Amino acid sequence: MEAVKGWRPESWGRVTDVVERRPTIYDVAERAGVSKSLVSLVLRDSPKVSEQRREAVLAAIADLGYRPSQAATQLASSRARSVELLVDDYRNLSFVGLVQGLRRGLTGQGYHLTVTEIPRFGNRLDVPGVAPAADARVLAGEPGRALLAGWNGPTVVAGWRGDDARGEAEIARLEADLVAADDELGARLATDHLLDLGHRWIGHLSGSSGPAVHRRAGYQQAMAEAGLPALVVGDRGTTEDDGYLSASTLLDGHPEITALVAANDLMAVGALAAAHERGRTIPTDMSIVGYDDSPLARYRVLDLTTVDDRSVPVGEAAAQALLRRIDDPHQPATRTLIPPELIVRGTTGPAPTHP
Incomplete structure (x- = not known):
């Protein structure tokens, strides 16, 4: 050898x-x-x-x-770089602007956006359709119990989420950045608008989601400062059906009500139906304000007074926050609030002399 x-x-x-x-x-x-x-x-x-x-x-x-x-x-250079947006209901019209803003913010950065619907109260991340190889995620749905278990990548929360203890724990664990409209301010703008029109009996149609909770708080603050009773119905969904049922409950229980503030535009549409069924003319006998300034609110047949939640700027800011998080995963979590705007259209008017 x-x-x-x-x-x-x-x-x-x-x-x-x-x-x-x-x-x-x-x-x-x-x-x-x-x-x-x-x-x-x-x-x-x-x-x-x-x-x-x-x-x-x-x-x-x-x-x-x-x-x-x-x-x-x-x-690394050839792999598809993906940002996944998790939503809990494709029917939520506010997601239209959010997607538009995210796409604007990611343009030219080498990432493509995918949108996945997750169960409303799902408790696992590996639900059908969730992309396993996403580089980063934007959460625009309620976290639920351990929804993000097993996920430790860059995360931005778009809109108020996780208002229960379990959801807050999930978001805190991920050190996620928050980008949202200032929904308490938005609800105050809507309520103050009705107060300025002379309404004193103003009801609120609410829900259980994070944004709905903050909008309810803004309404309650405005009514308390005016020395008036807060009349709230709704602690679950925020669909058109939910708006119809909640408005019916309020109008039947408090016929003195002359105005309603809804948690979103879909609920406002349901409230319009409930008011019409009870012989209320909009806006002569009843004023209604929606929230989100969705495409629905802009239809001339509705001409809905609403609050613009600035979903496009929220999406753009969320994209920027996510890119910063990807570049530096260990930076402190940030919170960005975008001021909303009141959009006055045809569903609000002066309070009637007799309800």
Whole structure:
């Protein structure tokens, strides 16, 4: 057997002493003080990286002598980079603007947006249709019990979610950023508008979702400051049927009511039907305000006074927050509130002399 040149028997068992570990992308990230994903962006020469961070990463690469695997680089650059939006009801018209805003915010960033409907009160993330390889997620539905169990990726919550203890715990665990309309302010704008028109008996159609809870709080604050009773019905869904049933309950129980503030535009449509059935003319005998300024509210046949929840700017801000979270997963969680706007149309008018 031919001896191997340069090999000495005494070196047996000490191979690890002379073989140096090849630096990895994680070593580069640690040396530069950035995330692994940001190092990947530098390797792809992404314009999203600031010059200061780019120089820090390049310096770390030079110091460590890091050489990326060509196969890994090709795989990373060719894979589909996906942001998944989780919604709990495709029928919710406020999601239309949110999707539009998210797409605007992600344009030119190399990510594509997918939308997945999740069970309203689902308790698992691996429901049919949820993309397992999403790079990041935007949550626009109620978390439910452990909905996001097993998910630790970059997350942004769009709109008020998780108003029960379990949902709050899930969102806190993920250190998710929050981007939402200031719904308490929006409901106050709607209620103050009706008060300015002379209405004193104003009811509210509510629901159990996070946005509905904050809108209810804004209505109650405005009524308390006016020294008037808060009349609230509804603690579950916010569909057109829910609006019809809640409005019927309020109008039958309190016929003195001359105005209603609904948690969303769909509930307002249901309230319009309930008012018409009881012989109320809109806006002569009854004023109704919706919320969201959905496409439905803009139909001329409805001409619904509503609150614009600024869903498009919320979506754009959510996309920006998500991109920052992808670049730096360890940054502190942020909260961004977008001011809503009152849109006065044809379903509100001065309070009638006799209800």
